[in-house]
Amino acid sequence: xxxxxxxxxxSQDLYYQLRLAEQHGALPQTLSELGTLRMTAVRxxxxxxxxLQYPLILLGxxxxxxxxxxxxxxxxxxSWQARPGSDRWxxxxxxxxxxxxxxxxxxxxxxxxxWRRLSPCQQMIRRCHWLIVGRSYRLYYSYYLTSNLAGMLxxxxxxxxxxxxxxxxxxxxxLYQFSAIIRQLVAEGEQFDRVIVRYPFxxxxxxxxxxxxxxxxxxxxxxxxxxxLQFKRLVCSIERLLVWVQPMIFVLIATVIVxxxxxxxxxxxxxxxxxx
Numbered sequence: 001x002x003x004x005x006x007x008x009x010x011s012q013d014l015y016y017q018l019r020l021a022e023q024h025g026a027l028p029q030t031l032s033e034l035g036t037l038r039m040t041a042v043r044x045x046x047x048x049x050x051x052l053q054y055p056l057i058l059l060g061x062x063x064x065x066x067x068x069x070x071x072x073x074x075x076x077x078x079s080w081q082a083r084p085g086s087d088r089w090x091x092x093x094x095x096x097x098x099x100x101x102x103x104x105x106x107x108x109x110x111x112x113x114x115w116r117r118l119s120p121c122q123q124m125i126r127r128c129h130w131l132i133v134g135r136s137y138r139l140y141y142s143y144y145l146t147s148n149l150a151g152m153l154x155x156x157x158x159x160x161x162x163x164x165x166x167x168x169x170x171x172x173x174x175l176y177q178f179s180a181i182i183r184q185l186v187a188e189g190e191q192f193d194r195v196i197v198r199y200p201f202x203x204x205x206x207x208x209x210x211x212x213x214x215x216x217x218x219x220x221x222x223x224x225x226x227x228x229l230q231f232k233r234l235v236c237s238i239e240r241l242l243v244w245v246q247p248m249i250f251v252l253i254a255t256v257i258v259x260x261x262x263x264x265x266x267x268x269x270x271x272x273x274x275x276x
Contacts, residue, residue: 004019006018012170013144016169017148020175059249059253066260125201128200128201136234143230145175150222151224152220153219163183203230209222209226
């Protein structure tokens with residue numbers, strides 16, 4: 001099978017998507033959709049590199065300026081300082097910076113440890129609530145789930161058959177997590193619309209499609225159209241994120257430049273005060 005041959009070279013979710021399409025005769029359409037997705041990703045990476053080219057050159061020049069200041073300028077400024085308390089303030093500033101850096105490393109390590117202990121479903125929920133990129137993750141998960149669900153429904157698979165098929169997949173895959181949620185709903189007899197709010201990676205529109213009372217083939221066709229719409233929303237969301245790349249880097253560069261100016265002018269100001 002094509003999916004088995006490509007298993008070593010693609011991600012787990014992509015492998016199961018190809019495997020599912022190949023089993024139910026939707027491989028040409030799935031390959032076309034995946035090709036469009038990959039080409040869009042390539043274009044976005046090229047755009048990102050073009051957007052980062054000029055800011056990275058500025059950051060490189062700024063790094064050289066910082067190295068020059070540390071090697072040549074700051075020692076001279078230190079020798080000009082006439083106030084006896086200046087060394088104390090400098091030591092206090094260095095100790096404060098080390099303390100803040102240590103706190104950041106500890107907090108980052110704790111967050112990483114907690115993240116590793118989360119289940120795959122909890123990790124997906126956390127990604128959907130991340131700042132800035134959370135919406136893009138929600139749209140990607142929504143597109144992935146609805147496109148695969150639409151393919152299975154178009155070929156006449158019932159809910160029990162979908163659960164049986166996806167239950168054979170790896171526990172880290174998105175389709176397995178979705179089938180686990182459906183199994184829990186069936187076992188506990190809960191309403192789908194009441195539980196869906198707990199899982200932001202499942203689109204709310206899915207409840208509307210299910211409650212329409214149409215056949216499985218018609219539901220699959222409508223979910224196919226909805227998946228295409230989610231794909232367009234995903235592309236637009238990533239494009240909007242790319243627009244903010246350059247302004248954020250320029251703000252960072254401006255902040256570093258202002259900090260450098262202050263680090264040069266403040267010692268001179270204190271030295272002039274000592275002379276006066």
